[in-house]
Each structure stands twice: as structure tokens, then as C-alpha cells.
Amino acid sequence: xxxxxxxxxDQAHNPGQIPxxxxxxxxxxxRSNVGKSSLLAKMMRRRKLVKVxxxxxxxxxxxxxxxxxxxxxxxLPGYGFSKAPRGVANQWRSLVEAYLDKExxxxxxxHLIDIRHSPTKDDISVHRILAGRYIPSITVxxxxxxxSRSGVIRATNVIGRELGEPxxxxxxxxxxxASISADPLxxxxxxxxxxxx
Ligand code: GTP
Ligand code: MG
Numbered sequence: 777x778x779x780x781x782x783x784x785x786d787q788a789h790n791p792g793q794i795p796x797x798x799x800x801x802x803x804x805x806x807r808s809n810v811g812k813s814s815l816l817a818k819m820m821r822r823r824k825l826v827k828v829x830x831x832x833x834x835x836x837x838x839x840x841x842x843x844x845x846x847x848x849x850x851x852l853p854g855y856g857f858s859k860a861p862r863g864v865a866n867q868w869r870s871l872v873e874a875y876l877d878k879e880x881x882x883x884x885x886x887h888l889i890d891i892r893h894s895p896t897k898d899d900i901s902v903h904r905i906l907a908g909r910y911i912p913s914i915t916v917x918x919x920x921x922x923x924s925r926s927g928v929i930r931a932t933n934v935i936g937r938e939l940g941e942p943x944x945x946x947x948x949x950x951x952x953x954a955s956i957s958a959d960p961l962x963x964x965x966x967x968x969x970x971x972x973x
Contacts, residue, residue, distance in 0.1 A: 777962035777973060782820035785842040791874030797840060800971055801848045803875070803911075805902055806888030808854030811918040814951035815888065816841065816849050819958045826851065836867070838875055846973045850875075850882065856898035876909060883969045885913035886961075891920050891931045891948065895938045903939050914964050915939060915946045921953035 788794045804812045817826040820843060827839070839851040852875065855868050876882075885906050889895050895903070906913045917935055920928050928948050936943035947964060950956040966973065 777959060777966070779821045780844050782822045782825060782841055782843050784825065784839060785848065786840040788838040788840075788871070788875070789836070791870055794838065794874055794878045795840070796879060797848055799842060799846065799848045800969060801840075801850050801880075801882040802884045802886060802965055802969065803850040803852055803882035804886045804888065805852055805906070805913075806854060806886075806918070807856040807890070807896065807898060810854065810888045810890050811949075811951055812854060812888055813851055815916070815918060815949055815958075816851055818949075818951045819849065819962065838871065844973045847969070847971050855902065856896055876905075876911075881909070882911060883971075884965060885911050886916050886965075887913045888916045888918050888949075889935050889939075891917040891928065891935070892922055894934055900939065912968055914961070914968065915941055916961065917946055917948045919950060919952075920948035920956055921950040 786795050786797060804816060806812050813826045817823050820826070820841060825841065836853050838853070841849045841851065843849060852872060853868055887903060887906065889899055915935065917928070917932050923931060932946045932948060933943050936946055947961050948956065949958065949961055
């Protein structure tokens with residue numbers, strides 16, 4: 777996909793700040809440190825636009841990036857950070873629940889799973905939350921650069937089995953390896969949402 781423009785449109789640090797933006801939203805879910813912000817930066821071809829952390833749990837707010845004046849990529853805070861105090865987990869829940877309750881909700885979710893690990897309990901419960909709210913989702917296996925080609929196939933099979941999803945629908949992605957393009961993911965996003973960028 778050709779990126780003509782990309783900019784931070786809005787942000788929400790607490791439930792009361794969640795906007796009702798006039799553009800279709802694609803929301804990015806995933807554990808802390810799974811690579812949400814990095815993948816968004818790659819998808820928008822704007823390395824400096826997106827806040828990427830070396831320490832997990834950095835993205836605590838919701839960030840709305842407007843792409844080509846056509847859609848919003850929504851960077852959500854990560855869940856399941858094992859060292860997070862209970863208060864942070866509750867903060868995640870109340871912010872993300874408020875986000876999901878706000879109209880209009882996301883047209884599509886990208887659910888990011890680290891390709892090197894089986895989906896965690898938290899991953900599975902988020903998968904169920906999305907399904908329970910009838911939010912279509914694309915499972916993205918991040919950090920595919922960390923595995924060999926056959927490792928990627930093996931790992932996506934595990935993720936598909938654990939989430940009860942056909943393996944061919946899982947999109948391997950990498951924010952680091954230029955030879956793994958974000959275009960197949962963009963194509964799926966546009967096909968699923970019917971957005972013309
Ligand atoms: P939170 O904001 O804490 O929820 O994390 P996040 O999901 O936004 O992850 P982020 O993009 O900040 O990346 C976390 C770490 O993983 C950083 O050190 C990144 O450089 C690294 N990383 C992200 N994507 C990739 C990838 O595709 N390949 C590799 N090798 N490393 C990656
Ligand atoms: Mg982040």
C-alpha cells in the first residue's frame with residue numbers, strides 16, 4: 777500500500793478521553809512487547825512517528841494514527857506484562873473496555889502474537905473478547921525474522937491450533953526484516969474492511 781500521509785490524530789490516556797473519530801478504525805491488540813508499535817511504524821513507513829519502547833509496558837495510552845486520510849490505526853496498550861502490578865492490569869482493562877464500548881467501535885482488530893511463543897492465557901482471552909463482540913480480527917505472528925522459514929510454518933501452525941483458526945489466515949510479520957513486506961497485511965486489512973485508501 778502506498779502511504780501518502782500518516783500522522784498522530786489523537787490520543788487517550790484515560791476512559792474519559794476516548795474520542796469518536798470520523799474514520800474507520802483498525803485496532804491493534806497484543807501483549808506488551810509483542811511489537812505493536814514497531815509494526816505500526818513499519819506499516820506507515822514512519823519510524824519516528826510511533827513510540828517504540830525497549831522496556832515493556834511503555835505504551836500506556838491509546839494512540840490514533842490517521843493514514844491517507846482514510847483510516848485510523850489504533851495502537852492500544854499491551855496486556856499481560858508479567859511484572860505489571862495489579863493496578864496496571866486494571867488500568868489496561870478499564871481503558872480497553874471503554875475503548876471497545878465507545879461508538880463507533882473498531883471495524884477490525886489486528887491481534888498480534890509473538891511467533892516464538894504459544895498464545896498465552898491472556899492472548900486466548902483477548903481472542904475470545906473480540907469474538908464475543910463480533911469484531912473481525914486478523915491474527916498476526918510478529919517477529920518472524922527470529923525464525924527460519926520452516927520455523928515460521930511450524931510456529932504459525934501452533935498459533936492456529938491454539939486459537940482455533942485456520943493457519944493460512946495467520947499473517948507472519950516483521951518490523952525488522954525488510955524482506956518480509958507489510959503489503960500482504962495491508963491487503964488483508966483493506967479486503968476485510970472494504971476501505972479504499
Ligand atoms: P508495548 O507498547 O509495551 O505494549 O509494546 P509493543 O507491543 O508496542 O512492542 P514494541 O513495538 O515497543 O517492541 C518491543 C520490542 O520488540 C522492541 O525492543 C522492538 O525493537 C522489538 N521488536 C518489535 N518488532 C520486532 C520484530 O519484528 N522483530 C524483532 N526482531 N524485534 C522486534
Ligand atoms: Mg507499544
